[in-house]
Amino acid sequence: MAFPCLRILDTTTVTPSGPALPQSSIPLTFYDVWWLGFPPVQRVFFYRLAPDADLPRLLSNLKGSLSTALRAFFPLAGNVRLTPGAASARHDIFYAPGDGVPFTVAEYEYDGADLASHEPRQVADIAQLAPRLPGGGALLAVQATVLRQRRGLALGVTLQHAACDGAGSTNFLHTWAATCAGAEPPAPPVIDRALIGDHQGLYDHYAKNMISSKELESVVKLPTDQLMATFTLSGDQLQSIKDAVAGQAVRRGQQPPRCSSLVAALGFIWCCHFRAKARSAVKAGGFGAETTHFSLAVDHRRWSKPPVPATYLGNCIGPAICTAQELALAGASSLLTACAVIAAGIEKAVAAPEWGTLMERIKEVAPTGVLSVAGSPRFLVYSLDFGFGRPVKVEIVSVARTGAVAVAECGAMGTGLEMGISLPPAGMKAFQRGASPMPSRAYRPINASKRSKSLICRRTSIHRRMVPTPTRMLNNHLIFFFENNMLTVKCTTTRLESSSEYQYLCITLIYLDKCSVKIGQA
Structure with a gap:
């Protein structure tokens, strides 16, 4: 097998279409600022192309529609910077006429396993398909890579999380795709950052207590042999997990937790991930910790007072940090614990978010490791059709670095969820052994x-x-x-x-x- 080779064919700057937009300064909010220290979000969308696909025309349409979409989403063409003349360390997104998004066209020579597979693949082979953000505070970069051996196209999108959350970024992607396909685009974004109030002075608190690069090393790391794989849970499998959780709660004399399909999936993945980590560590002669942490994002748009529009372009999410101590147990007992803790964490994050101690809590759990979530089935990433079909596979490549679980609706099945996991080879093998929904031991x-x-x-x-x-x-x-x-x-x-x-x-x-x-x- 030949060594994978990426050839850059062209790089241009795509600017918003139409007359020049005025210079703008959009301040970051307390929701935005704490993302500045984290690596950008990198997604890769794999598409199959028809044998007679006109590649030059296809690439031209992608660029032209990107330009049109950027007119409504112009902040993404700007740069994040320290606000000049601000009394304290404030950041803003600065857009000036002529700013744009780098669009790279590349060709990938690769004759190995199918990169759009669910099976474990080398992260290094996929990571080249996601562009790097240029220096100077750029927020967005795009790369279209032709996969000639498999008649495919990999569309890589890299976004600085401080610009917007997943709801905002996927709204942009859906707008771009609809524009390219000649379909009706979604509602335009709302860019007014004044919608986010900060009565507690959270911005200054977060800016002063951001995670340092040394602290981030325990969260952001990428071994050279890292693998990436996708595990799917069908609607029936998710229902079985819910039933096992409810049955175990009844046996314990407890009220069953509110176990949605997402909570069931996350609880199951948390258990499998923890046990895989434990097996790998035990083989290495370590692992004495029994406490494990889990974090998922809660969208506060609808819970804010007053509510923030669903199309708001910016961050409006906060983490629900969950802690459990019984996930090493087999069967429904650990599932009940995980799902109950996650459900309670979501309810608490919605009803009484602890914004004032958020950074301290993150720093507290980060050294011991936190399994977090990237993406959401609500984003409908598998419906992104640019006019040449829906993607056959979507990867959040950046989870290989952050250690998060990538969540999306199931592209292959009509129902269910898919989970992207990135682990070293030993951890992946351990995860695969445990990633099969099992009933409690009494029913095995x-x-x-x-x-x-x-x-x-x-x-x-x-x-x-x-x-x-x-x-x-x-x-x-x-x-x-x-x-x-x-x-x-x-x-x-x-x-x-x-x-x-x-x-x-x-x-x-x-x-x-x-x-x-x-x-x-x-």
């Missing part, structure tokens, strides 16, 4: 016949009184009956919606279509 299958699709389980607390009358249909999904003192359960669907004890008993059936299961009495 101990023998299986692939030929007959039958599954044998034992559970000491099964008694005849727990079983419905013979041949009774439960919710048109399960048929229970005794035969030769053996309970037989037949499943006629891949999704169980009942919250009964029988569903929890048969949670392992979620993944098996039209199978029979026999559970022996103790």
Whole structure:
């Protein structure tokens, strides 16, 4: 296999279309400023091209539509700087006529594994497809890379997070894509930073207590052998996780947490990631910590008083930092803990955000490692059609450096979520071994016949009184009956919606279509 080779063919500056826009200075808010120390967000969109695709015309259309989109999103063509003459260390986004976004056209010679695959791939092979931000405080850069061996195009977009959050950046991408495809673009952005009040003086507090480069080293790191892979959770799998969590809560006598599909997915990934980290560290002779931290962004637009418009271009998110201590346990016990902690963290971040101690809290948990989240299924990145089809794969390449989990709607399936994970080889292998939704240990299958699709389980607390009358249909999904003192359960669907004890008993059936299961009495 030849060594991957990226050739830069052309780099131009794309400016906003139409008459020159006036010079503008847009102040950063307290939501924006603490992102200044973090690396930019890098996304790569992989597209398949038709054999007769006109590449010169396609690239020209991308540039022209980018220019049109930048007219509405002109701050992204500017630069972040220290505000001249400010009494304290204030930053703003400064736009002057002639400012623009670097647009690079490249060609990638690569004959290895498909870069748009879900399987583990070398981060170094993908990272070249995302452009670097030029110096001087640039906020946005774009790179269109032709993948000739696979008749594809990789569209890399790099954005400084201090300019806007994921909702703002993907609104820009949807506007650009719709303009290029000749479709109706979304509503234009709202750029007025005066919508964000700062009655507590949070900007100055954050600016004085930003994470230093030394502290950031524990969060932002990239081993040379780092891998990237994507794991998908279907709608049925997400439902099974929710059911396992609810069933475990009932067994503990607890109120089940508010477990949305996103909370279920994040709770499951957190458990798998923690156990993978533990296995790798134990093999290396370390890992004594039992406490683990998780952070996800909460959009405060709708919760602000007054509410901030959904199309606001800027940051309006804050982290929900969650801490757990029981994730090393197998099965539904750790799932319940993770999902309950995440759900409670979101509720707290919405109802009573602790803005005044946010930086201190981040510095407190950063040295021990925090699994964070990048992206959201709400951004609909797989619907970004520039006129040559939807992307076959979307990667947030920057998670390889930050250690975050990249979250998106599932591009291959109609329902479900996909999670991008980046780990060293040993950690990736450990994660893959654990990344299969399993019921609690009491329900784990101990023998299986692939030929007959039958599954044998034992559970000491099964008694005849727990079983419905013979041949009774439960919710048109399960048929229970005794035969030769053996309970037989037949499943006629891949999704169980009942919250009964029988569903929890048969949670392992979620993944098996039209199978029979026999559970022996103790």
